[in-house]
Amino acid sequence: MHEMGIALQIIEIATESIPPDAGDVRIEKINLKIGKLAAVVPDSLRFCFDVAVKDTPLDGAKLVIQELPVVARCRDCDTQWTISSPAFTCENCNSGSLEILSGRELDIESIEIAQEDSHVS
Amino acid sequence: MFLETFFKTQKYCHHDGSRHSHPHLHPDRGGSGISIKKSGTREIKVVRRVLDINEKMAQQNRSIFAAKGIFVLNVMSSPGSGKTTTLEKTLAQIASEIKSAVIVGDICTTNDADRLAVTGVPVVQINTDEFGGDCHLAAHVIEKAVGGLDLDDIDLLIIENVGNLVCPAEFDIGEDTRVVVLSVTEGEDKPAKYPLMFRECEVALLNKVDLLPYLDYDKQKAINFIHQIHPDMPVFEISAKTEEGFQPWIEWLKAKVREKAGGGEHSA
Numbered sequence: 001m002h003e004m005g006i007a008l009q010i011i012e013i014a015t016e017s018i019p020p021d022a023g024d025v026r027i028e029k030i031n032l033k034i035g036k037l038a039a040v041v042p043d044s045l046r047f048c049f050d051v052a053v054k055d056t057p058l059d060g061a062k063l064v065i066q067e068l069p070v071v072a073r074c075r076d077c078d079t080q081w082t083i084s085s086p087a088f089t090c091e092n093c094n095s096g097s098l099e100i101l102s103g104r105e106l107d108i109e110s111i112e113i114a115q116e117d118s119h120v121s
Numbered sequence: 122m123f124l125e126t127f128f129k130t131q132k133y134c135h136h137d138g139s140r141h142s143h144p145h146l147h148p149d150r151g152g153s154g155i156s157i158k159k160s161g162t163r164e165i166k167v168v169r170r171v172l173d174i175n176e177k178m179a180q181q182n183r184s185i186f187a188a189k190g191i192f193v194l195n196v197m198s199s200p201g202s203g204k205t206t207t208l209e210k211t212l213a214q215i216a217s218e219i220k221s222a223v224i225v226g227d228i229c230t231t232n233d234a235d236r237l238a239v240t241g242v243p244v245v246q247i248n249t250d251e252f253g254g255d256c257h258l259a260a261h262v263i264e265k266a267v268g269g270l271d272l273d274d275i276d277l278l279i280i281e282n283v284g285n286l287v288c289p290a291e292f293d294i295g296e297d298t299r300v301v302v303l304s305v306t307e308g309e310d311k312p313a314k315y316p317l318m319f320r321e322c323e324v325a326l327l328n329k330v331d332l333l334p335y336l337d338y339d340k341q342k343a344i345n346f347i348h349q350i351h352p353d354m355p356v357f358e359i360s361a362k363t364e365e366g367f368q369p370w371i372e373w374l375k376a377k378v379r380e381k382a383g384g385g386e387h388s389a
Contacts, residue, residue: 002256002288009171017167019155028162032171037317039291086313087349088320096352100320106171106291112162 006040006106007048011058014111022113027061029112035068035103042067070103175292178260182267182295186278192381193278194374195294197318198302199311200284203328205233206361207302208281212240214364214371219378221277224266226258228283237281245269249283257288260295277378286315290322297381304328305336309343312350319350324357326370331360 014030034040042065053059070083074090075097083103089096154166170176186193198204205225212221222243225233234246245266249255255262263280270278280296282289290299301322303311306329312319319325325347333340344356357370 002291005255005259006171009174013167013169013171013173017165017169019165022163028160031164037320039287039317086316088316089349089352096348108167108169108171110164110166110168112158112164114160114162 003040003044004048004052007045007052010049010063010108011052011056013108014058014061017108017111018113024116025113026116027058027111028114029062029064031064031066031109031111033066033068033105033107033109035105036070037100037103038106040106066109068102068105071101072098073101075099172292175260178264179293179295182260182263183297185267185272186295186297187384189272189275190382190384191272191275191278192298192378193280193296194377195280195282195289195296195299196302197282197286197289197299197322198284198304199286199307202284202302202304202307203361204281204284204302205236207326207328207359208279209236209240210361210364210367211371211374212237212242212279214367215277215375216241219277219375220275221279222270222275223279223281224258224263224270225281226262226283228255233281243270243275255288256283256285257292258282258294259292263294276382277374286311286318290315290318298323298377300324300326302326302328303343303347305330305332305338305340305343309339310346312343312346316350319347319354322351322354324355324373325351327356327358328361330358331363331365 010030014027018025018027034042046063049063053061071080072083072088073080074093074095076095077090077093079090079092081091088098090098156164158164196204196208208223215221223237224245224247225237226247226249227233228249231246234244237244247258247262247266249258258280280294299322301318303325305327327343347354347356357366359366359370
């Protein structure tokens, strides 16, 4: 539901990340990592992003989203596994004392830029 | 290998193990942090959390509350679960012992603030309409709302979030603890449908238990779902209408406030 706010934040961070000496460049791609537990729907985010960049210098930039699984580690028996259904108990010993190793990400990994004059479409 | 890479990313680690909250290029690895792709584009490492600005502001809020010894509770739930009635009754029960204030978030109307103001505690209403009709409260909104409160005069700040089981769970606002209210007129499987919310909260209030005789609701099934998502999560079964079951919840809250006040600059 808040994907538009997230999209605007992504645009701000991506724009800030262009090196000051890069000259006249265009952002082609923004590479994101989004965990399965994050309250973000990738399709909604892409939709909001496309709306938000329309008629701006980022128009045409692509969001490349890598979805990360929910990976947990049991604090009692050290088992590490991927949680694929909504059950947060250890698959080996049934303990509820878990550390969530991945799945909460909402990170910008990198941006890909091209010189304005070297663009081949 | 994948996880190793992930951890480095998440914590923004240097090779020497030191951590920092901001990303920057690592010239000791891959030159300038810029690599040329086959397509001719240049890839520039960013490695930032999208919500890092919110997280930074939440940390600032947290420092202010810590310095004043104020315990901050973020109360979340779906719309209509009984958050406001629960808070009205809670504030009335603790009024003689704990100085409280409330920040209440809604998209529109001051109805909740009007109801809570009757308890006599200072209430700040936030209408997220001004901020684009947001479905959640964010840290900067709390910072602004706190300006309307005398922080030297309170030991407990309750933040009633916008009724929504999805988005508020994603936004740190500088609270100490998160509480989720679930009512027995909702489906038993709500926790499984909204796992992040139930993972992120420390305790759950199961409200409207006075209605159980009239419903087909399987209370144990709901509690099992809660524990499937968050094993050992304390569940207080309450009725905000009759105040049945309030005692353990009130004791839990008082203990939290005492603990925080003891650790701050001034003690209660």
